[in-house]
Amino acid sequence: NAGVTQTPKFQVLKTGQSMTLQCAQDMNHNSMYWYRQDPGMGLRLIYYSASEGTTDKGEVPNGYNVSRLNKREFSLRLESAAPSQTSVYFCASSLVGTQYFGPGTRLTVL
């Protein structure tokens, strides 16, 4: 089992560019999450999906959209990247309670 995988590992964007961060899990978990982590901050929830076909906003959803493509995959899209979105992005999945995290995507917006 690969667990939770994320692509890409690193990305540099210019302000205004768009991109999609991909996340997949092979643990048959119902729930999936996207977080961002900034220096000196804990992980903050951007969006989550409690089950296939549903998505909900978390604490910091502005500037992002998500798609729960199927049970395995949950993508995060930045339509028009801004320097404030420079961060490390983590995807996670859970069945009940415990969340399992991917390795992260380090995004820099110039």
Place this chain on the structure above:
Amino acid sequence: DQQVKQNSPSLSVQEGRISILNCDYTNSMFDYFLWYKKYPAEGPTFLISISSIKDKNEDGRFTVFLNKSAKHLSLHIVPSQPGDSAVYFCLLTGGGADGLTFGKGTHLIIQP
């Protein structure tokens, strides 16, 4: 207003001694509490958890204590080992995904 506080940004402990990491919260809605460990350039790794119906859970060198009346969660690591050097986050959950809140983390450094 922070609902979850890890008041020590860093903690230095000698190898072999006990490490105690703390997490304080304000909201009684939290009912499931987790600790994660994070190395640089990696995702958080689940360590141990406890539900609100318990006050202690143990797994090898790791013990989590929950004091509901004081709204205080702690993680004890004994004996501390060099590989324990990492950032530790508490994650508190309750009331669905709206109630997911991470602490800001404590950087634990194990001195040889």
